Amino acid sequence: MSAADLPADAGPPADRNALDRVRAICLSLPEAFEQAAWGEPTFRVRKKIFAMHASAGTHHGRGRDGLWCAAPVGVQQMLVRARPDAYFIPPYVGVKGWIGIHIDAVDDAELRGLIIQSYCRIAPRKLQALVED
Secondary structure (H helix, E strand, O other): OOHHHOOOOOOOOOOOOHHHHHHHHHOOOOOEEEEEEOOEEEEEEOOEEEEEEEOOOOOOOOOOOEEEEOOOOOHHHHHHHHOOOOEEOOOOOHHHOOEEEEHHHOOHHHHHHHHHHHHHHHOOHHHHOOOOO
């Protein structure tokens, strides 16, 4: 299954866990791969992290499964103010503008959009051009 197989309006399905949702999207991107780091799955392109899963049971996840993604300047504050139930400033990388996402609070389309945005901030331009929205 790839992210393209997911319905655009799908909410968080009860039969798929948070990490499965993230994996399906991240690994559908050109040259993306998964690598464990700091006890969490990270998703990378050309050895650079574009997303990190934050397990609910660790201080990374704050009691809920989360995902940390790179975001354009200003987007982090805008999302956290607009939807504090869904977004947070993650430790360590939050000061660099990354956004924390409570995976259970966003549907697949929103999650995919944020992951693609992060991927395109990190990936080389040649790979960015291969991404389909």
